[in-house]
Amino acid sequence: MTFLGKQIRMERILNRNTGRTVIVPMDHGLSVGPIPGVIDMRNAVRKVAEGGANAIVEHKGLVKAGHRREGNDIGLIIHLSGSTSLSPFPNSKSLVCSVEEAVKLGADAVSIHVNIGDDNEKDMLKDFGLVSYEARTWGMPLLAMIYPRGEKIKDEYDVKFVKHAARIGDEMGADIVKVSYTGSPESFREVVSGCSVPVVIAGGEKMDSDQAILEMVKGSIDAGGSGVSIGRNVFQHRDSTRMVRAISLIVNENGTVDEALGILG
Template sequence: MHIGKTIRLERIVNRDTGRAIIVPLDHGVTVGPIEGIIDMRDTVTRIVEGGANAVLMHKGVVPCGHRARGRDIGLIVHLSASTNLSPFPGAKTLVCEVEEAVQLGADAVSLHVNLGDESERVMLADMGRITREASHWGIPVVAMVYGRGPKIKNEFDPSVVAHCARVGMELGADLVKVPYTGDPESFSTIVAGARIPVVIAGGPKTPTTRDFLRMVSDSVQAGGSGLSVGRNIFQHKDPTRLLQALGKVVHDGWSVDEAMEGLGE
C-alpha cells in the first residue's frame, strides 16, 4: 500500500484496534441546518472531546472548524451530494475533487453511491474515477454504498447490503459504509464478503441510547470495523459522553451494560 495512504488511514482508523468512530456532519446539504450541526465549531469541539477518530464534512465547512481545542481529529472530505428538495434525491453528484480535498488538508475522501437508483451508472463511473485519482494522491476512499431504487424492496436485506459492501471493495474503496442488517449473524456475512473494513451507518435516530449502543456492539462482535454515524451522535443530549462510551465499546470491548453505566443511564 502507498505509504501516504497508510499514514492517512491511521489518522481516521485506530491503529491498535483497526476500528473507527467517524461522525458525518454532511447533513446540511441534504436536509439543511438541523439541530446539532447549526454551530459547527461547537459540534466539532464536542466530538473531539469525546474521542472520535474522524469527522466527515463538505468542503465549505472545513474552514468553520474541523479542528478543535486540545487536539486534532481526522478529516474526511465528502465529494458527492444531493438534496431532499430534489425530485431525484438518490442521484448523487460530485461537488468536490480529490485534489481539492488534498488542498484542504483531508486525511481521506468519501463519496455516496446508491445502487439501484436510475443514475447508478453515473455514480459508479464517478467512483471509478475517484478511486483512481485518490490512489495517485495516496489518499484513502470511504465509500457509502446503499441499495436504494425502484427495484429495492428492503435496503437492509442482507443480500442487498452484501452486494453494496462488495461493490465498495471491488471498485477500490479502502473502507465501506453500509446499513446494519439487524443481527450479528447476517452482518458477519457482509464483513466476510467485503474483504475491506466495514462500518455501519446510523440511519434514523434510534429510540434509545441502549438500542444504539447495542447495534454498534453487535456489529463489532460480527467483525465490523466501527461506525460512521451522525444524528444518533450529534443530536444526543451529551455527544461527548456518548462518544466516550462508544469508544469503550468499539476500541476496548466494553459491554452495552458497562457503557450505559459509564453514561450514567
Template structure:
C-alpha cells in the same frame, strides 16, 4: 498499500484496535439547518472531546473549527451531494475533487453511491474516476454505499453484500453501509470482504439500542461505526460518543458504557 494512503489511514483507523468511530456531519447539505449542526465549531469540539477517530465534512465546513483548538481528529472530506428538495434524493453528484480535499488537509475522502437508483450508472462512473485519483494522490477512499431504489429492500443481506462487493471492487479503502439487523447475516458479509466495513448509524434513536446495534455489528466483524445524527443530536454528544468508543475500541457492554459516560 501505497505509503501515502497508509499514513493517512492511521488518522482514521485506530492503530491498536484496527477500528474506527467516524462522525459524519455532512447532513446540512441534504437536509438544511438541522438540529445539532447549528454551531459547527462547537459540535466539532464536542465530537473531538468524545474521542471519535474522524469526522466527515463538506469542503465549506472545514473552516468552522477543525483543528483550531482542542483534541486533534481525522478529517474526511465528502465529495458527493444531493438535497432533499430533489424529487430523487438518491441522485448523488460530485461537488468536490480529490485535489481540493488535499488542499484542505484531508486525511481521507468519501463518496456516496446508491445501488439500484435510477442514476446508478453515473454514480459508478464517477466513483471509478475518483478511485483513480485517490490512487494517484495516495488518498484513502471511504465509499458510503447502500441499496436504494424502487422495490429494493434496504436491509436485505444479499443487497447489502452486493454493495460491499461493489465498493471493494471499485478500490475502496473503507466501506460504510447499513447493518443487516442480525450478526449472522452481517458476519457473512464482512467475512467475504478484505477491507474494513463500518456500519451506518441512521437517524437518532434510543441510546441503549444504538449502542447494542454497534456491539452486535462489531461482534459480526464490523470495523466500527459511522454515526451522525444518532450521535451529534444527543443532549450530551461528547458523553455518548465516549460510550460508542468504549463499545467499539474496548468491547464494553453497552449498558455499562452508557452509565459510565453519562
C-alpha cells in the same frame, strides 16, 4: 510513495492499535439544511473530538468553520458527493468536490456516496471509479458509503442487498466501506465476510433508545465489523461527547453494552 502516504493518512482516521474507527459524519447540511446538532459546526466538532472520535465527515466549505484550531485532534474526511432533499432525484448523488481539492484543504481521507439500484446508478458508479483512481493516485484513503435504494429494493436492510453493496465498495477500490446494519450479528457477518476491506455501519435515522444504538454497535463489532460512521444518533444526542465515549468503549476497547450505558449515566 503514494502507498506510504495512504498508510499515514489511514492512521489519522483509524485507531492504529485496533484498526477500528469511530467516525461522525456531519455532512447533513447540504442535503437537509442546518439541522439541530450541526448548526454550530465548531461546537459540534469540539464535542465529538472531546469524546474521542477518530474522524468526522464534512463538506469542503465547512472545513474552515468546523475543523480544529484547539483541543483534541480529529481526522478530517471531506465528502465529495451530494444532493438535496429538495431535488426530484434526492438519491442521485453528484460530485461536488475532487480529491485534489480535498488534498489542498488538508483532508486525511475522502468519501463518496453511491445508491445502488437508483435510476442514476450508472453515473454514480462512473464517478466512483474516477474518484477511486484519483484517490489511489494521491495516496488518499477512500470511504465509500453505499446503500441499496431503488425500485428493485424492497428492503434496504436485507442482507443480500447490503452484502452486495459492501462488495461493490471493495471491488471499486474503497479503503473503508460504510453500509447499513442488517439487524443481527449473524446476518452482518455475511456482509463482513464478503468484503476484504474494513466495514463500518451507518447510524440511520435518529433513534429514541441509547441501548438500541449501543446494541447495534456491539452487534456489528461482534460480527467482525471495523467500527461506525454514525451522525444524527451522535451529534443530536443530549450529550454527544459521552455518546462518542460510549461507542468508542465498544469499538476500540471491546466494552459491553452495559459498560457503555454506564458512561451515559
